Amino acid sequence: MVSMAAGRTDWTRRRNEFEKRLCEGRQFVGEPGSKIVDPLDCVPLLEAVIRSGDRVALEGNNQKQADFLADCLCNIDAERVNNLHMVQSVIALPSHCEIFERGIAGIADFSYSSPQSARVAKMVSEGKMRIGEIHTYLELFGRYFVDLTPDVALITAISADRDGNLYTGPNTEDTPTIVEAAKFRQGIVVAQVEKIVDKLPRVDIPGEWVDFLVPVGRPCYTEPLFTRDPALITDVHVLMAMMVIKGIYAEYGVKSLNHGIGFGTCAIELLLPTFAESLGLKGKICSHWTVNPHPSLIPAIECGFIESIHSFGSEVGMEEYMANRPDVFFIGPDGTMRSNRAMCQVAGHYAVDAFVGSTLQMDRYGNSSTAVAGRIAGFGGAPNMGCDPPGRRHSSPSWLRAGKESAMTQDLIGPVPRGRKLVIQMVETFGAGRVPSFVHRLDAWTLMEEAGFKVPPIMMYGDAITHLVTEEGIAHLLRCDSLEQREAAIKAVAGYTDLGREADPKETLELRRQGIVQTPQDLGIDIGDANTSHLAARSIRELVEWSGGLYRPPDRFREW
Amino acid sequence: MALERLEFEFVGEPENGGGDWEYLHIGHVMSGDLEILAERLPAEADVTRIHVTTGAVGFGSVWQMVIDEFMTTHEVYGCEIWINDDGATPAVVKLRLWQLVKEMSAK
Numbered sequence: 001m002v003s004m005a006a007g008r009t010d011w012t013r014r015r016n017e018f019e020k021r022l023c024e025g026r027q028f029v030g031e032p033g034s035k036i037v038d039p040l041d042c043v044p045l046l047e048a049v050i051r052s053g054d055r056v057a058l059e060g061n062n063q064k065q066a067d068f069l070a071d072c073l074c075n076i077d078a079e080r081v082n083n084l085h086m087v088q089s090v091i092a093l094p095s096h097c098e099i100f101e102r103g104i105a106g107i108a109d110f111s112y113s114s115p116q117s118a119r120v121a122k123m124v125s126e127g128k129m130r131i132g133e134i135h136t137y138l139e140l141f142g143r144y145f146v147d148l149t150p151d152v153a154l155i156t157a158i159s160a161d162r163d164g165n166l167y168t169g170p171n172t173e174d175t176p177t178i179v180e181a182a183k184f185r186q187g188i189v190v191a192q193v194e195k196i197v198d199k200l201p202r203v204d205i206p207g208e209w210v211d212f213l214v215p216v217g218r219p220c221y222t223e224p225l226f227t228r229d230p231a232l233i234t235d236v237h238v239l240m241a242m243m244v245i246k247g248i249y250a251e252y253g254v255k256s257l258n259h260g261i262g263f264g265t266c267a268i269e270l271l272l273p274t275f276a277e278s279l280g281l282k283g284k285i286c287s288h289w290t291v292n293p294h295p296s297l298i299p300a301i302e303c304g305f306i307e308s309i310h311s312f313g314s315e316v317g318m319e320e321y322m323a324n325r326p327d328v329f330f331i332g333p334d335g336t337m338r339s340n341r342a343m344c345q346v347a348g349h350y351a352v353d354a355f356v357g358s359t360l361q362m363d364r365y366g367n368s369s370t371a372v373a374g375r376i377a378g379f380g381g382a383p384n385m386g387c388d389p390p391g392r393r394h395s396s397p398s399w400l401r402a403g404k405e406s407a408m409t410q411d412l413i414g415p416v417p418r419g420r421k422l423v424i425q426m427v428e429t430f431g432a433g434r435v436p437s438f439v440h441r442l443d444a445w446t447l448m449e450e451a452g453f454k455v456p457p458i459m460m461y462g463d464a465i466t467h468l469v470t471e472e473g474i475a476h477l478l479r480c481d482s483l484e485q486r487e488a489a490i491k492a493v494a495g496y497t498d499l500g501r502e503a504d505p506k507e508t509l510e511l512r513r514q515g516i517v518q519t520p521q522d523l524g525i526d527i528g529d530a531n532t533s534h535l536a537a538r539s540i541r542e543l544v545e546w547s548g549g550l551y552r553p554p555d556r557f558r559e560w
Numbered sequence: 561m562a563l564e565r566l567e568f569e570f571v572g573e574p575e576n577g578g579g580d581w582e583y584l585h586i587g588h589v590m591s592g593d594l595e596i597l598a599e600r601l602p603a604e605a606d607v608t609r610i611h612v613t614t615g616a617v618g619f620g621s622v623w624q625m626v627i628d629e630f631m632t633t634h635e636v637y638g639c640e641i642w643i644n645d646d647g648a649t650p651a652v653v654k655l656r657l658w659q660l661v662k663e664m665s666a667k
Contacts, residue, residue, distance in 0.1 A: 234592075235659070236651045430649035432592065434616060471651035496622050496650045527655060528662025 014186040021188055024048040025212055035164045035213045036196060042072040042214050049188045049212075050076070050152050053083050056105070057150035057182060060090040061173040061341065062112065062380065063313040066156035067221040068192045068214065070095040073154065078103045085109070087148045089137055089174050089341070090380075091116050092223070100129040109148055110378060111135045115223075117375035124376060124451055134457065137381045138345045141174075144181035153182035153189045156220040159200060160193040164207035167200040170314030170322065170337040171222060175205060177342045183209040194219050201334035224316035224554050226292040228266040230532075231539045236471050239520060239530035240426050241267035244356065245276050247474045247523045248424060248467055249285040252398040256288040258348040258385045260357035264426035268356070270535040272300040290348040293318040293329070293337075295553065298546045299536035301328055311337070312344040312381065317557075321550035341381075348385045353398035354422035355385045359459060361442050362427055364487050364499055366462030366477060369444040376451060379459060387464040388421045395419055402466060407481040420478065423460065424467040429495030436497040438490070462486070468493060472500075473519040480516060492517045566612040566623050570631045574606050574638040581667035587656045594645040594653065596660050605638040614645035626650050630657045636664065 025048045028041040037045050046069075050056065058073060059066040074095050084105035091097065091113035099105045100123055109132035113120045123129040135143070144150065155175050157166035168175045183189055190212045191205075241264060248254065259265040272286060286300070287307045293315045300306050310330050314322075314337060322329040322337040329337050348355070359368035370377060392399075399419035403409065406420050427437050444456035466478040468490060475489040492508040494500030511517040520527050537543045540557045584598040601607070610627055634657075641660075645653070 234652070235655050236649075239655060428649060428651050430651065434619065434647065434649055471655065496625050501625075526662070527658040528660075530655065531659070 018186040018188065021049045022211060025188070029212070034162070035211065036162070037212050037214050039068065039214055039216050042069070043075050045190070045212060045214075046072055047076050047080055049190065050081050050084070052081050053085065054151040055085045055087050055148060057144070057153045057178045058086060058088050058096070059153070059155040059174060059178060060088045060092050060096055061171070061313060062090055063222050063225055063315075064156060064171040064173060065093055065221045065223075066154050066192055067093060067095065068216045069154040069156070069190065070099070073104065074098045074102060076104060082106070085132070087140070087144065087150055089140060091120060093221070097123060106130060107132055109133055109135065109140065109143070111137050111140050112378040112380040114377040117377040120376040121374055121451065131376070131451070134376075134378045136379050136384045137341055138349065138384050141177050141342050144177065149185045149187070150178065150182040151187050153178050153187055155179060155189065155191045157191050157193045157205065158219070159195050159197045160191060160210070160213045160215070161197060161200050161207065164191075164210035164213060165200055165203045166191055166193065166205040166207075166210060167202060168204040168338075169201070170319050170339060172204055172338050172340055173313045174341050176340060179205050179209050188212075190214065192216050192220060201336060202332045204338065222316055224557070226261055226294050226315045227317070227553065227557055228261070228263060228294070228296060229540050229557060230266065230270055230296060230535055230537050230543065233263050233267045233270070233532055233535060235531045236428060237263045237267040238271070238532055238534055239471055239525070239527060240264050240428070240469050241271050242275055242525050242530060243469055243474055243520060243523060244268055244424060244426065245271060245281070245285075246279060246525060247518055248354070248422065248469075249276070250279060250281055252353070252401050252422060254285050254354045254398050254422065255396065256290075256352040257286060257354040257356065258290045258352055259294070260355070260382060260385065261294075262358040262426070264358055265356050266294070266296045267535065269294060269296040269300055270537055272305045273303040273536040274534050276305070277303065288352075290344050290352055293322055295540070295543050295551055296537070298543050298551060301325060302546050310344050310347055311339040312341045313339045316554050317552045320552060321547050324550050345381050345384055348381070349387075350389050350392055352421070353396055354424060356424040356426060357382055357386050357460070358426045359437070360431065361437060361439050361444075362425065362468070362490070363439060363442050363462075364490060365483065366465045366468065366486060366490055367442065367458050368425060368427075368460050368465070369442045369456070369458050371442070371444040371447045371457045371459075373443050373446045373450060376447070379457070382459055386423050386460045388423065392419070392421070398422065402478060405476070406478045420466065422466045423464050424469060425460070425465055426469045429470050429472065429497050429500060436499075438494040438497040438499040440499065470495060473517055473522070476516050476518070479514070485516070489516050562615075562617055564614050564617045564620070566614070566620055568610040568612070568624070568627050570608045570637065571606055572635055572637040574603060579665045579667040581664055584660060584663050584667075586660045586663060589644050589646050591646055592648055592652065594643055594648040594656060596656055597642040597644075598660060598664070599640040601638045601640060603638070608637050608639045608641065610641045610643065612643045612645060616645065616647045622650055623653075626653050626657075630654070634661050636661065
């Protein structure tokens with residue numbers, strides 16, 4: 001018999017620790033056996049259940065925010081609880097930074113911090129915040145189940161019942177992922193809710209996974225992040241959108257897709273019922289979406305262009321409209337939509353034909369970045385949407401066609417058929433203030449040096465991009481057979497930027513002959529006819545009209 | 561605000577973009593955009609003068625390239641064209657010029 005070395009015999013340390021904290025936290029519940037804590041007792045509750053050095057997931061989503069719990073966390077005694085390790089998707093609120101300013105937290109692992117990008121960069125340079133790593137959403141969620149499991153989850157829901165069951169409603173977003181990671185590793189889960197009710201519309205999070213409820217008497221803060229006013233779409237956006245529809249969606253038969261946010265994608269959405277319909281594309285393109293419920297999708301939904309939409313989050317004002325379009329959106333038995341960021345990220349990564357995004361800067365190799373010196377903004381979900389997943393095995397006509405055209409794939413795997421997701425970048429050659437979008441050196445390199453990153457924060461690597469669309473035309477980068485040819489194709493559509501001026505007119509002509517570069521004229525698009533009169537809606541008000549009054553935009557978007 | 565004035569002149573066969581037009585107006589003077597006013601010169605005129613007034617100083621060489629490309633592509637000789645610019649990108653300038661040509665032939 002093999003003699004066994006004396007090993008570990010104590011297998012319930014986490015459970016024992018949890019029981020101890022639960023016991024200490026329970027002194028703040030209203031009555032024995034209850035989970036409900038008065039908001040006025042929330043700060044001492046947090047001091048009782050959080051220990052120095054804990055990993056804390058403070059729910060900060062792209063849209064909804066556990067803002068009350070964030071404020072309370074700022075106000076705990078930093079002498080007593082400090083050096084917290086924040087593991088949260090988004091650093092969005094001033095209070096998320098205040099936690100670091102006050103010395104309560106020391107390190108952050110996150111995905112996205114655009115709303116606080118300047119302050120994050122400042123805190124890093126002052127040594128008040130250390131950044132573990134900046135992730136994509138899926139990476140951070142993945143690490144929740146590996147080496148960044150939260151000890152404490154501070155989450156937000158619309159309502160709860162007395163057993164702790166939660167209704168998170170349309171903006172369910174990250175909540176299920178955070179709670180699953182924390183609770184099944186014996187973490188403490190504290191939820192802020194607007195109110196306690198006798199019966200929930202539906203149960204999004206089971207009550208036994210929730211330890212404490214704080215009814216704050218008001219809804220949590222939610223940002224209408226994906227509302228774009230069609231009035232701000234320009235003729236140039238329309239031109240580029242026409243090129244994407246005719247030159248890519250129609251060409252490849254793109255049925256399923258994700259759109260990043262921006263006026264270019266907004267223009268595409270509003271051209272589906274008009275321009276795309278006139279090309280006979282209804283039923284042939286853009287039927288299945290993994291996307292937030294952009295209000296600009298309403299006309300295409302109403303026209304029957306769109307069959308299904310699964311969403312990362314909700315969008316303020318779209319709730320009633322979605323509830324009345326249950327064939328299109330993912331609607332619970334209660335009749336309201338449920339989003340889920342992790343699921344939608346998986347869907348957008350693996351299950352769609354195409355992604356369309358935009359960027360601030362692109363270099364000669366097609367690497368693109370939204371990084372700006374002095375600002376640390378993170379990635380969000382774009383790199384997972386905007387890449388070809390090497391693990392994909394199912395096929396679709398678009399995927400097969402794109403794979404067949406990918407000239408450089410066979411150099412790596414030999415003559416084996418393999419598909420490819422389309423990753424499309426829409427970039428105007430110059431941005432606001434005539435700042436060139438095509439550059440010799442990305443600002444990401446400067447930010448890397450400033451912030452001490454190991455790699456420049458590239459949003460999408462050049463090899464992921466299959467198509468670059470500017471007002472000058474489409475560069476079918478996937479059709480290029482070398483890096484040199486890709487560079488020439490990028491320069492060919494880079495307009496009057498310094499990089500674009502390096503283009504050799506003869507080479508550009510040859511690229512056009514080979515179908516690697518297409519101008520609007522090559523696509524049969526009349527530049528002079530590209531204008532906003534083609535949009536199905538030209539104002540928020542017209543979107544409301546399309547929805548039959550079901551879409552209720554936030555006040556800031558109402559001008560009537 | 562400092563304004564920059566740029567003048568361009570092209571000579572060639574009178575074309576006028578076809579159509580029957582005398583005056584045209586395209587676009588608006590607003591941030592990031594521009595307006596173009598065009599006047600048709602008498603039929604025998606073989607010169608096109610383009611007068612640019614812009615609030616964005618120091619982009620003369622880019623204007624030169626955009627306008628050269630426009631004239632090479634469309635050959636609209638026999639026009640007087642005024643461009644009043646409030647920081648439009650080359651993409652917007654080009655699009656507005658193409659829209660102008662479309663208007664010329666539509667009349």
